[in-house]
Amino acid sequence: MVVLPVLFLLGSLFHCGSAEDGQTIGELLKNDALSWEGPMTCKQWDCECVYTRQRGCCCAANDMFQLEDDIFKRIHYLWHNISTLKYRVHDYTDGVQIAFKATMDPSVATMTPGTTDSDSCFGPFNTNVPIPYGNVALNHYHGYNPSMGVFTAPYAGVYVFSITVYSYVKERNLLYHKVQLMRNGVAMTSVWENNREDFEDNAVQETVMELQKGDQVYVELMSGRKLCRYVQYNIFTGYILYPYPYPYHEEYDYEYEYEY
Secondary structure (H helix, E strand, O other): OOHHHHHHHHHHHHOOOOOHHHOOHHHHHHHHHHHOOOOOOOOOOOOOOOOOOOOOHHHHHHHHHHHHHHHHHHHHHHHHHHHHHHHHHHHHHOOOOOEEEEEOOHHHOEOOOOOOHHHOEEOOOOOOEEOOOOEEEEEEOOOEEOOOOEEEOOOOEEEEEEEEEEEEOOOOOOOEEEEEEEEOOEEEEEEEEEOOOOOEEEEEEEEEEEEOOOOEEEEEEOOOOOEEOOHHHOEEEEEEEEEOOOOOOOOOOOOOOOOO
């Protein structure tokens, strides 16, 4: 019987206390049960407990059974609501697998007149230019457009983007590049090199940002700057961290209520 361990536990807890005349609370309860002269509300013996077949035993058992039933119902409701929430999240996020990785195509780099292939560069230009990462290794959900170098968010949510910038020039030349990660035409972060005393440089920048459906993210090379030699080492990646379960509003309180 399930109630027996509970009653034994209660009995052990009772003995931890103390009462008048050196009696424990358990002893007082037992004595009160033995001295009870009134009618038994439960009408018949229906349990075996720490006070074996004593007055009050069956009444306590019925209360314990009722408590057990109440707890079971609450756990049942809680499990039902958790399961419902689980399937709601699964239904919403099922198929939302958004990720891409693209690198620059070496063919976009051009040679300066009088130089060799090893001196080919992308840029400089007289205006900011989106970088065309044309070699696509991954494009789940087809959010990335390689012909434009632009990612368009299919879902509202939180996204992670990373840019790897690499450039190499020969001696007597100086590195001079600045690359910006853009969201809807606004610079979010950048990587640059301003004529330092080295001939090779690389850097990685990772950014987490919120996007609404239709927002566009791309990378641009600043005017007057250039990326040279092994441009295929320049990489643009992104993926969705998690989608918003509802249209996002700052005032919306994302709380789930459980019925007990």
